[in-house]
Amino acid sequence: MLDKTLTPGSFETRLYEGWERSGAFAAHPESGAQPFTIMIPPPNVTGSLHMGHALTFTIQDTLVRWRRMQGRDVLWQPGTDHAGIATQMVVERLLAQEGNQDRRSLGREAFVERVWQWKAESGGTITRQLRRLGASLDWPRERFTMDAGLSQAVLEVFVTLHKEGLIYRDRRLVNWDPKLLTAISDLEVESREVKGHLWTLRYPVEGAPGEFLRVATTRPETMLGDTAVAVHPEDPRFAALVGKRVILPLVGRAIPVVADTYSDPEKGTGAVKITPAHDFNDFEVGRRHGLAMPTVLDPEARVTVAEIEAELRAVDGVAEPDFVRGLAGKDRSVARKAIIARLEELGLLEKVEPHTHQVPHGDRGGVPIEPRLTWQWYCDAATLAKPAVEAVESGRMKFVPKSWENTFFAWMRDIQPWCISRQLWWGHQIPAWYGPEGSIFVEKSEAEAQEAARAKFGRDVELTRDEDVLDTWFSSALWPFSTLGWPERTDEVARYYPGDVLVTGFDIIFFWVARMMMMGQHFMQDVPFRDIYIHGLVRDEKGQKMSKSKGNVMDPLELIDAYGADALRFTICALTGPGRDVKLGRKRVEDYRGFITKIWNAARFCESNGVVVDPAWRPEDAKTPLARWILDAANRTVAEATAALEAYRFDDYAGACYRFTWNTFCDWFIEFAKPVLNGPDGPVKAEVKGAAQHVLGTILRLLHPAIPFVTEELWDRFGYGPECSLIREAWPTAVPVAEAEAAREELDWVVRLVTEVRAVRSEVNVPPSVTTPLLMRDAAPESLARAARWIEAIRRLGRVTEVTPLQGEAPKGVAQVVVGEATVMLPLEGVIDIPAERARLAKARGAAEGEVKKITAKLSNADFVARAPEEVVEENRERLAAAQVEIARLDAALARIGG
Numbered sequence: 001m002l003d004k005t006l007t008p009g010s011f012e013t014r015l016y017e018g019w020e021r022s023g024a025f026a027a028h029p030e031s032g033a034q035p036f037t038i039m040i041p042p043p044n045v046t047g048s049l050h051m052g053h054a055l056t057f058t059i060q061d062t063l064v065r066w067r068r069m070q071g072r073d074v075l076w077q078p079g080t081d082h083a084g085i086a087t088q089m090v091v092e093r094l095l096a097q098e099g100n101q102d103r104r105s106l107g108r109e110a111f112v113e114r115v116w117q118w119k120a121e122s123g124g125t126i127t128r129q130l131r132r133l134g135a136s137l138d139w140p141r142e143r144f145t146m147d148a149g150l151s152q153a154v155l156e157v158f159v160t161l162h163k164e165g166l167i168y169r170d171r172r173l174v175n176w177d178p179k180l181l182t183a184i185s186d187l188e189v190e191s192r193e194v195k196g197h198l199w200t201l202r203y204p205v206e207g208a209p210g211e212f213l214r215v216a217t218t219r220p221e222t223m224l225g226d227t228a229v230a231v232h233p234e235d236p237r238f239a240a241l242v243g244k245r246v247i248l249p250l251v252g253r254a255i256p257v258v259a260d261t262y263s264d265p266e267k268g269t270g271a272v273k274i275t276p277a278h279d280f281n282d283f284e285v286g287r288r289h290g291l292a293m294p295t296v297l298d299p300e301a302r303v304t305v306a307e308i309e310a311e312l313r314a315v316d317g318v319a320e321p322d323f324v325r326g327l328a329g330k331d332r333s334v335a336r337k338a339i340i341a342r343l344e345e346l347g348l349l350e351k352v353e354p355h356t357h358q359v360p361h362g363d364r365g366g367v368p369i370e371p372r373l374t375w376q377w378y379c380d381a382a383t384l385a386k387p388a389v390e391a392v393e394s395g396r397m398k399f400v401p402k403s404w405e406n407t408f409f410a411w412m413r414d415i416q417p418w419c420i421s422r423q424l425w426w427g428h429q430i431p432a433w434y435g436p437e438g439s440i441f442v443e444k445s446e447a448e449a450q451e452a453a454r455a456k457f458g459r460d461v462e463l464t465r466d467e468d469v470l471d472t473w474f475s476s477a478l479w480p481f482s483t484l485g486w487p488e489r490t491d492e493v494a495r496y497y498p499g500d501v502l503v504t505g506f507d508i509i510f511f512w513v514a515r516m517m518m519m520g521q522h523f524m525q526d527v528p529f530r531d532i533y534i535h536g537l538v539r540d541e542k543g544q545k546m547s548k549s550k551g552n553v554m555d556p557l558e559l560i561d562a563y564g565a566d567a568l569r570f571t572i573c574a575l576t577g578p579g580r581d582v583k584l585g586r587k588r589v590e591d592y593r594g595f596i597t598k599i600w601n602a603a604r605f606c607e608s609n610g611v612v613v614d615p616a617w618r619p620e621d622a623k624t625p626l627a628r629w630i631l632d633a634a635n636r637t638v639a640e641a642t643a644a645l646e647a648y649r650f651d652d653y654a655g656a657c658y659r660f661t662w663n664t665f666c667d668w669f670i671e672f673a674k675p676v677l678n679g680p681d682g683p684v685k686a687e688v689k690g691a692a693q694h695v696l697g698t699i700l701r702l703l704h705p706a707i708p709f710v711t712e713e714l715w716d717r718f719g720y721g722p723e724c725s726l727i728r729e730a731w732p733t734a735v736p737v738a739e740a741e742a743a744r745e746e747l748d749w750v751v752r753l754v755t756e757v758r759a760v761r762s763e764v765n766v767p768p769s770v771t772t773p774l775l776m777r778d779a780a781p782e783s784l785a786r787a788a789r790w791i792e793a794i795r796r797l798g799r800v801t802e803v804t805p806l807q808g809e810a811p812k813g814v815a816q817v818v819v820g821e822a823t824v825m826l827p828l829e830g831v832i833d834i835p836a837e838r839a840r841l842a843k844a845r846g847a848a849e850g851e852v853k854k855i856t857a858k859l860s861n862a863d864f865v866a867r868a869p870e871e872v873v874e875e876n877r878e879r880l881a882a883a884q885v886e887i888a889r890l891d892a893a894l895a896r897i898g899g
Helices: 012-021 051-069 084-097 108-122 125-133 148-163 220-225 280-289 321-327 332-345 381-393 404-412 446-457 472-476 491-496 506-524 556-563 565-575 586-608 625-646 650-677 683-703 708-718 740-763 781-789 791-798 834-860 862-867 870-896
Strands: 035-039 073-077 167-177 182-184 189-204 212-217 228-231 245-247 254-259 271-274 349-362 370-379 398-400 432-434 440-442 499-505 529-535 772-777 800-806 814-819 822-827
Touching (some): 012 125, 012 708, 035 051, 035 491, 051 073, 051 529, 051 565, 084 108, 125 556, 148 440, 212 220, 220 332, 321 332, 499 506, 506 529, 556 586, 565 586, 565 708, 586 708, 625 650, 650 683, 650 740, 740 822, 791 800, 834 870
Parallel strands (some): 035 073, 228 254, 772 800
Antiparallel strands (some): 167 182, 167 370, 189 212, 189 349, 245 254, 814 822
16 A cells, blocks of 8 residues: 655655666667767766756756657766866865865875865765756766866867867966966856946156146056056047157056047046056057057966066156065055055045946956966867857757847857966866977877977977866867767767757856857767757746845755655746746745645555556547546647647646646546445446546656656556656557547536536635535536536535526526536525625725736836846736736626626
């Protein structure tokens, strides 16, 4: 017997271990089945399961379990990413906690060895947690972006692209993290609003005593590296100054005034200081005008004067070389205060204004980013992007929802060189060796580099390897084919590339998705995947982004402990629609746990009423309307659920399964079946039992992709198959049903009648203990016959004493509702106080109308909509919709009792 209480924790681990042990998750390259491939977005090796993971992996697992049941040879490729910055930070913190040497004291080789040790001890956390969620990945195929095979793929790609001229070394500005001491990507920078100041400084005009050019800046510490002041070429205020020079305060260097459209006449003073080595826009101005580009901040954002030392000049009342030299080694914030104080003393600070602006910060280091001029390795992303753009334009790859194409195109058509080097120790070290005379040898090994050097110089020369490593996303870009054994032409590469679908969040379209497209097109001459399903963010129930500071972060493992993995998974499916964020709250998971409990209890009801699995039972032989009705409804649900999954409409899939299981099967079929099951044995009872076991089996198969644990436990325990066999069962298909339309019309009519009667009784507060007759006017003979055939069910479910045809006028005090061609009436005279009930309904309607007016006024206020947080606006829209629905319900209730 099934346990009375559903306790998922009692079987989840056992079932998962059973599936894994039996090889249920494995791909079968040798099979003749059509392959279906999904590449896991590799989670960071440092990671632990969060709600974003729960969303994306639930969606992927739903797809792969469904495709397996359809008979596809599924490869869901597992693996983790070495996460260069994140992992290095974790291990450096660990060293500090242990009281050990820091990274530099330890040395590169010993530090990397310590990272591998950490990975062996702690790097499997996320994969263990994915098992708790039920993710059915092909674990024996698990890869790691630093393993030998993937590292070989990285070497192959880097060397090939370099020889093709698509990877090169250049001195450009990068986003520099002064805490982590590395370049980082634009995509790893987050803008934060900072309350700062706007300082207006006076730059003396050379040869014109008492004349100044006023410059406004938010970063006075970088003025030490100014090499020009720019003004707009059409700004008449500065026309006479273009071509002249100004004296750079404190430094004494004479710098030109240049005309450049970068300067905005409406912004600040209209004149902008140009510091090419410390600002991206200034860098471009500097290149256009051939300006010098001295660096005045070192890697840790401390002042350095080495590159401006030769140009320091003493100018009475303007420039003080000793003061500037005294800034060397000071942090940028300390230097800023000192510079402002000294400029004020010299009378060169005109004014200070409060200024709130966006300041870029590193998303890992958390400190303000410095634009820094350094030598780095770059990839020609613009060239690689063109085939990827064409593949989306031609439809060979498609975004779901399609609207994400526009975001993709906007970025890809204006893509900048990709800085692929990082000043870290953990990662793929760049395969470049430096020799005499500035020579660089890019090869797959040091031996090959030495051979290339001998060919160039005619002798052995000393080579030094580049210390930098590659951007983590470089190796991740190869994931769809490197995980399959490339650069070897393995059977897996031939069979499972390209993938069928990529499932990911919009936040890594540029980090990862676009780069996989580029590399796949270039090295495999084919797209890496056909469909790109982009899901939204997981937010809290109010639509707010989850964050620790708000205290609204939910732990998926805690939810699994409380409600079971299936409840969390089904909630995610039910809330995941295209182009929509997932508003997830604990209450939602609790509610869907109730749905799973409903399935369990339905199975227990069937079991206790003698329903057993009968493989020989034939749906096509069903004769009773009830059996035919439930079989036909199951057929339509199978079609609806299948179409929804084909279209990546997980909410529609969940909704179809929910409505059929809870409403059609549990609320109606079981209720209609109770009198038969409680009655004498015979063909009708046998047929109801047969239909029940068949449809319960269909429900378990339909729901297995989203609810794997409970469905498997019920499948096994009920006797549909041996332990852990549901995962291998076929996806349900339509079964033949005789005279399905007639059965559907009849039972749907009964359901509609009872539903309307229940609604009326609820709306006008008829106590459940009170039964009433039912009058039917203008009813066709078939409707009356149906009422007679199903009178027992109508009495029990609708709290009705009898159904009587009515000729002539309706009596007073009835509530009316139309069912088909008939007007159905409930006599209420003496049952309820009708005038009091009308007054109650009218009062409730007035309150709802007041709510509508209040919310409508708020939403009509453009200022409110513009300024209020997005989640607050959305909450008001939802409240408005709910109030409008309530008004419609109350109007219907008033109409039914003549109000």
